[in-house]
Amino acid sequence: MWRFAAAHLIEEPLPSHSISTMYSLGLHYMGSFQAVSPQDGKSDGGSSAQIALIPEEHLSFGLFPFKASSLTVAKIRRAYNKVDARTIARQLGLSSHESATPVTFLHNAVGHLAGPARTIGAALIGNLGVRCWVGRAVASSLQCVGGPAVLLGLVAAARDVESLYAAFKALACTVRGSPLARSEMERVSGYRVSKLALFSIVLLVN
Incomplete structure (x- = not known):
């Protein structure tokens, strides 16, 4: 059994703050560092612009297991x-x-x-007869398909108590387990959206 994480080849040395930001993104980060939060993936309670951590022309190579x-x-x-x-x-x-x-x-x-x-x-050399499997945490996997916005859509689409509970449970677990999800919720005003969704279906939770 072997493991392969994301690998990048960069043409020039990186400053210490860029390395710290890359470390804070974690092993499950899937991207080319072109839209990274300056707060190292941590939210400070306000919205923050996303910046390119590495210039495009300095990235020569990028490999991901899922790709x-x-x-x-x-x-x-x-x-x-x-x-x-x-x-x-x-x-x-x-x-x-x-x-x-x-x-x-x-x-x-x-x-x-x-x-x-x-x-x-x-x-991949020497892989004949070998199965490839990519295991990832659910909270991290959601970042590749829209992040908390997907779960907010499930909350808004809930039409009974059971589906509303399941959607909020999934949203709470994701936000609690992923700093990137918390930052994204702040950026898209996700807490306000979930509050408005609750108001629109208040009769279902009474």
């Missing part, structure tokens, strides 16, 4: 280019036209950012 695809050498050849497909095939000991053997491919998550040309990603 993986099961491709073949032939698909890589069609989707990207012949040179990369030939290089990957040579490393795996396959033909450059192989279309049956699955290849676990980790996409370069910063390939779309501004700056010079970047590599397409990385192929």
Whole structure:
């Protein structure tokens, strides 16, 4: 069993405050550091603008376990280019036209950012017959699909006591367990939204 966390290749050394901010984001952070809170993910009770922690052109490489695809050498050849497909095939000991053997491919998550040309990603070597599984906390997983806004939508959509209780329970657990969720709730005025949602369905909780 092996583990793989997020990995980035940055062209220049980082100052201490940037490293502290990256550490506070935690192991489950999935992003390219282009919209980071200056408060290191901690809310001070007010709204704060999000800034780019690292300039786009200084990010050369970014790999995330969840950003993986099961491709073949032939698909890589069609989707990207012949040179990369030939290089990957040579490393795996396959033909450059192989279309049956699955290849676990980790996409370069910063390939779309501004700056010079970047590599397409990385192929996992020696993975045949191995299952890939990515385990993450629920509170951290929600940050990838909208954050607390998703749970606020569930609160607003509740039409009975049971669904309202379940939605608020999930929201409370997420906010209590994730500093990023608390910061996001402050930024989008989530507490005010939940209060208005309660007022609109007050008859259900009486």
